Amino acid sequence: MKSSGWKIVIVAAWISLACTTKVSEWVLLNAPADRYLLAYFHQGALPDPVIRQNREIEAKIPQANLLFKQVLKKDIDRPYYALYYKNRLFARYDDSRALAGLTSSPMRKKIAAELMEGQLCVLLYLTTGNSVKDMKGMEVIRKTLSASPFGKIITLVELDSNDPEEQHFANMLLNVEEDLKTISEPMLFGIFGQFRVLEPLLAKGISGENIRLMIDFFTADCSCVIKDDLPGISMLCEETWKDPVPARVNKILDENPQLMHR
Amino acid sequence: MGNDTIRYDSLEARPLPKWLTDQRDGLNTWQPPKMEMKEDRSLGVSMVTTGVIILLTLTILTIYFLRKNKKRNRP
Incomplete structure (x- = not known):
């Protein structure tokens, strides 16, 4: 059989295998896995303790299906964290301590x-x-x-x-x-x-x-x-x-x- | 998420998840695309083309043989 013939046979075998996988x-x-988004909403410049705190949060999530972002938002009373899945709000946290155990x-x-x-x-x-x-x-x-x-x-x-x-x-x-x-x-x-x-x-x-x-x-x-x-x-x-x-x-x-x- | 339930009056009336009803109704298996009938003129075109070719061939052959016979019948 010519090499092109073998290629067709191999591709057909792969396709048939793919369709019988459970x-x-x-x-x-x-x-x-789809990614979640953890957003930190704040009104202005971040103080050093908050920057450190957010860096620690970011450092803890490299293996999880989670993206962390800091978002400037003027029309809020106080900063907070919010967890989203495909633009749907799943949870809101006013304190970073509430994030303990979020990913595991x-x-x-x-x-x-x-x-x-x-x-x-x-x-x-x-x-x-x-x-x-x-x-x-x-x-x-x-x-x-x-x-x-x-x-x-x-x-x-x-x-x-x-x-x-x-x-x-x-x-x-x-x-x-x-x-x-x-x-x-x-x-x-x-x-x-x-x-x-x-x-x-x-x-x-x-x-x-x-x-x-x-x-x-x-x-x-x-x-x-x-x-x-x-x-x-x-x-x-x-x-x-x-x-x-x-x-x-x-x-x-x-x-x-x-x-x-x- | 895409299967979020629609509004219902009581828990009894809450619809079953879509993946479950699809599995029950056999809709999770691949289905071939529906065949749609399109306007098909190929038969008409084919017949007209064939007719034209036959007529053209007959005309050419008739002219050819008439000329050939004319030449042969000349004294």
Whole structure:
């Protein structure tokens, strides 16, 4: 075969491979996390302590998907920090001490480590503190995961929405959709790729059928529709996402071809 | 973010996330672009061109043979 023929065969093989990569794996390898913006709004010249303080903040965030900017704004009463995601205000901080733990927390480190270990996804159950509601949802999740052929490659974590150590993370989760902060119901978030979080299932939406559809979403072939319009939002996280363990879902699908779907 | 829910009256009426309904309805898989019918004149053009070529060929051949026969029939 001529060299041009071989080139065509190789390109065709790459294209076919790209189209059979599963959503969870494709997003982890190819879709970098969206960046947040932390802005410091001030009225005029900055005093030395504030300059030093902002330099320290900037120095702490090199690995996170965060950009820091100082913005001169005349029509404000006093300086403040504001966190934005795609021009949407997620939080306002009047004191730099409130920024502690903004880009990293124990739960986020654990979730990032699980994603890097080749897990299909992490399911995060955000509880309300109402034990009756919380238990009911958790039972459905556990039952569905234990019956799923992908149960072993899905990590389930539980987060109390009032946990002070995870307040920044919980705030970002409740900003995935505009109305979540007003809903006092347990929520189930699917986390995949480079810490991308899907719009959650909540209240009665946490059902076996919907959880199976979520798993189907992660195990399906990554289509152009998903690549062009990736659902969910990125979370702030300190992770380089270099050299993840190969996706474990492929082994399960190779051994059980009947589980393949599009 | 792009899937933010629209207004609803109660939690019961809150719509499911778009990624979920798309997965349920099979809309997350790639679909070929819709074929649209365009005005097609190629058949007419082809027939007219063929007709013109046939007529032209017949005319040329007729003239050629008539001239050839004229030359042969001259005393």
